[in-house]
Amino acid sequence: MPTRYVLIGNSAAALEAIRGIRKHDREGAITVINREEGPAYSRVALPYYVAGEMTLNDLLIxxxxxxxxxxxxxxxxxNVTAIDAAGKKVMLASGKKVEFDKLLIGTGSETIKPPIQGLDQVPHHxxxxxxxxxxxxxxxxxxxxAVVIGGGFIGMLAAEALRKLKIKLTIVEMAPILLPQLLDEGAGKLFLQAVRDEGVTVRTDALVSALAKKGDAIEVTLKDGTTFTVDMAVVATGVKPHVQCVSNGAVTVNKGIVVNEYLASNHPDIYAAGDVAETKDFLSADRSIYAIWPTAVEQGRAAGxxxxxxxxxxxxGLGMNVVELFNVTLAQLGRFREGAGDDVKMLNQGGDGLYRKVVVDKNGTLVGAVYLGNENGAAEMGxxxxxxxxxxxxxxxxxGRPPVFTYASVMHRVPRY
Amino acid sequence: MKQIVVHQEKCTACRECELACSFSHENIFSPTLSRIRIADFYEEQFYQPMVCVHCADAPCAAVCPTVAIQRQTDGQIKVLDDRCIGCKMCLLACPFGVMGFSPEKGVAHNCDFCDGDPQCVQFCTPGALEFKDVVAIEALAKQKAAAALGLPKA
Structure with a gap:
């Protein structure tokens, strides 16, 4: 009998898992369970839809x-309400049950609701x-x-989309720099200045303590007591693995679903990939979750x-991010903020808007990099x-010159005949 | 499928290819907009033309979040301008660093063989670039490897 594969989720991890499965099994039946409506869309492209640069149809992948x-x-x-690991069944909200031989959980992340007083009483996005x-x-x-609460990756993408719509912005971030998950202090300061130069108000080291309705507007109160009013509020305070369907203990969950090097959970027929999976880390002995598209693709393929x-x-998992915001291209790889014993090689200090940094561990192995500069220069990060x-x-x-990172610099050092 | 084959030892870093490429695609002589780039090590007189090799398992296409990078029937890996959102994940995914970006159009770009007549090849005076069928390229690589090992020509 052909194998019955069930995939929960309909984004990068599940879509790549279909390909992964089909590379090795042309017979098996694959069922994809999507909690939203329609075929897959690209989450990465959503800000471009908000900015009016793409239609709903364009978003479909x-x-x-x-x-x-x-x-x-x-x-x-x-919606998958529960997984019966022993009986190898998936329970759906409609009451239906789907049997599986191999199951992939690729449910992704869900947004974190911040503890802000009055949040439920005001419209927010x-x-x-x-x-x-x-x-x-x-x-x-x-x-x-508008106020954008959280100056991380999603917050900044939302801010950029709203800026394109000529909305006057205030960004509130609790770290001293914007994009603290993506930039080190040096690049962070440069980027913060670039954003402020565009006329955006940025409050760093700040927290929103309360939101309140004031007529049609929203009054924002910061922890230091300052208040201001805006027309709309955007909440971007991070995401966490979407693990509801295994809350009954079907598989081991730490921060995400704990998986081994084959992306299998503690149940040999249940796999997890993407934002929901907690995998080993590429650079350290830790376990990690990188809620990013490229890791979801890699994990989905391997899991399938x-x-x-x-x-x-x-x-x-290896962290990697790239984004162009406020006319600056930013990119980050691996351990870009040096840890104990790491060595930093500064290739460009930030003059002329170019900041390049490479992090090397105590054995001399490359472990991370940060780039801030123009669009084309980001190719060296590849x-x-x-x-x-x-x-x-x-x-x-x-x-005495910084090395040029091209693939040729690698080939050049391979002995040639 | 036909590919651009690079004879590194013939390259003199004259950069005619970069100018021909940017002019034919962008109507401007600008090496930074060229899809073929010369990696130079002047002190060591080592020059390596770098251009998209249209990988069998292309990391740029795998990572593209809008399926804008697709393999064409002729085998080439192509960026579809109307699907590309300019996120640059492909630039971070390409191990060769040959995915480029056009700031004007806001989309990524790679070698597109100039519709079957690559201008870099046309303008390569030293003959370091050739546009050849992959089977011929494989045969050439085998001959080179055999020569390196001192084996007779097959």
Whole structure:
């Protein structure tokens, strides 16, 4: 009998898992359970929809027939309420049960609700699901001013989208810099200045303590007592693994679903990939969750292949981010904020808007990098990315010049005949 | 499928290819907008033309969150401008550093073989670039490897 694969989730991890499975198994039946409506859309593109640069149709990265052509069936608008690990069944909110031989949990992340007084009483917007984006776009059409609570990755993407709509912004971030997960202090300061130069009000080291309705507007109160009013509020205070469907203890959950190097949980037939999976880390002995698209793709592929019987080892999660905001391109790889024993190589200090830094561990191995500069320069981060993955050593400065990171610099050092 | 094959030992870093590429695609002579770039090590007189190799398992296409990078029927890896949102994840995914970006269009770009007549190849005076069928390229690589090992030509 062909294997029955069930995938919970319909984004990067699950979509790549379909491919991973089909590389090794052309017969098995694949069922994709989506809690939202419709075929897959790109979460990464949502800010572009809010900014009016893409239509709803543009956001789709699959059409319904695409599932069928890969021998997969898509179940829409169904929530998984529980997983019966022993009976190998998935329980749906509608009361239906779906049996599986191999299960992938790729439910992703959900937004974190911050402890702000009065939050439930005022209209506010997240930017995580398609419905969120549709709601935010509608609100933005009527707004002239907005507060963005949280200056992290999502917060800044929301801010950039609203700025394109000519909305006057105040960003409130609790760290001393914007994008604290993406930038070190040096690049962070440069970026903060670039954002302020665009006329955006940024409050760092600040917390929103309360929100209140004031007519049609919203009054924002900061912890230090300052108040101001805005037309709309955006909440972007982070995400956490979406683990409700395993809250009955079907599999071991720490921060996310704990998986081994094959992306299997403590139950040999239940796998997890993407934002919901807690995997080993590429650079350290720790376990980690990088809630980013590229890791979801990598993990989804490997998990799918392993569900279909391959023995693909996932080498561990490695952080990587790139974004262009306020006319600056920012990118980060691995351990970009140096730890104890690490060595920092500054390639550019920030003059002329160019900041390049490489982090090397105590053995001389490349472990991280930060880039702030123009669009094209970010290509070298791809080369550094692959060098980190191959655990290459830092080659040193050449004649006092910073090294040029091109693939050729790697090939050049391979003995040629 | 046809590919651009690089004869590194013939490259003199004259950079005609970079100018030809940027002019034919962007109507401007700008090496930073070229899809082929010369990595230079002047002190060591080592020059390496770098251009998209249209990987069999292309990391840029795998990572693209809007499925804007797709393999065409002729085998090439192509960025579809109307789907690209300019997020630059492909730039971070390319181990060769040959995914470029056009600030004007706001989209990523790689070698597109100039619709079958690569201008970099046309303008490469030293003959370091050739546009050849992959089967021929493989045969060439085998010959080179055999020569390096001192084996007779097959």
């Amino acid at each position: 699959r059409q319904r027939p695409d599932y069928g052509s890969l021998g997969a069936s898509l179940v829409e608008k169904e 997240y930017l995580w699901t398609l419905d969120d984006a549709i709601g935010m776009k509608k609100a933005a059409e009527k707004a002239q001013t 292949a392993n569900m279909a019987g391959a023995k693909q080892v996932y080498p561990g 080369v550094i990315h692959s060098a980190i993955k191959r655990r290459e050593k830092w080659q040193g400065f050449q004649d």
